[in-house]
Amino acid sequence: MVSRGALRAHLVGFGLAGVVGTSRETSLRSYRAFAARDPRVTLGLVPESSWGERELIALMAARCGVSGDPADRAGADVIDPELTLCALDAFAERLAEVAGAGAPVMFGTGHPHRLLGFYAGLADALSAAGCPVLTPAQGRCVDITTRFGVRKYNLEYVRGVALLCEPGGRESGRELGAHSHSPLPVRVALQAAAEDGGPFPELLVGDHGWVCGAGQLGIGAIGLADTDDPALFVGEAEGRISVVVPVDDAVRSAYYRPLTRYVLNRACLSQ
Structure with a gap:
């Protein structure tokens, strides 16, 4: 069991909250891009309201704990660990609801090298609780437009968690999984589920x-987001995403293990 106090110390001590690795400059650049409706930053979300840079700074200050001063333009960003803990509690509550209903769930990550273990631990626990962990469109090709042109990836599942990998990646010995911000993989997966007649996930x-x-x-969707991922927090503010946990999403994968244990304990899913 990981206590709230111990997890708070872990979050700050290992840079998941408190002073984080994401810079203020990087976050502000994302806010400006979101305000301009750059699809690389909106991540498939179509905002219902007008979100300018100042409105986004205010939102991220409230949801993450970053500086709310628009004149603050440089330095390291900050995540309030208390906001992270409260969001983890809500995250766990949503998992408990789904587990209690035995509802189908789906997992997907654009950060497989960092967050695969976190999601896989949750998938294992929900599967053990009787929730079908869905894996639609296994092996399906997904074309992603990048600044270098269109790149082809395959949709794969590792321990129940969807991710993109380059064709032939396993055979060539390359590390499995590609970093991605695109909403196309989930659209492909859900379309495949529809073609197969379901089921659809109660929660992603x-x-x-x-x-x-x-x-x-x-x-229904819940997830993790860094200070330069305003789209998820906008989705939460507008009611289309249930819970977003503010956390640095690029630290070592092992540092997320206490979060897994904390969430599973709070959701009464510890194995």
């Missing part, structure tokens, strides 16, 4: 375009 758990893409389509 993930990050980046997985969460925003699902929320935009009316699928």
Whole structure:
């Protein structure tokens, strides 16, 4: 069991909250891009309200704990660990509801090298609780437009968690999984589920375009987001994403293990 106090110390001590690795400059650049409706930053979400840079700064200050001063333009960003803990509690509550109903769930990540273990631990626990962990469109090709042109990836599942990998990645020995912000993978997966006659997930758990893409389509979604991911927090503010946990999403994968244990304990899903 991980106590709230111990987890708070862990969050701050290992840079998941408190002073984080994401810079203020990077976050502000994302806010400006979101305000301009850059699809690389909106992540599949179509905002219902007008969100300018100042409105986004105010939102992120309230939801993450970053500086709310628009004149603050440089330095390291900050996440309030109390906001992270409260969001983790709400995250766990949503998992407990789904587990209690034995409802189908789906997991997807654009940060497989960092967050795969976190999601896989949750998927294992929900599967043990009787929730079907869905894996639609296994092996399906997904074309992602990047600044270098269109790149082809395959949709794969590792321990029940969806991710993108380059074709032939396993055979070539390359590390499995590609970093992605795109909502296309979740759209492909949900379309495949529709073609197969369901079921659809009652809840999608993930990050980046997985969460925003699902929320935009009316699928219940919860996830993790860094200070430069305003789309998820906008989706939460507008009611299309249930819970967003503010946390640095690029620290070592092992540092997320206490979060898994804390969430499973709070959700009464500890194995």
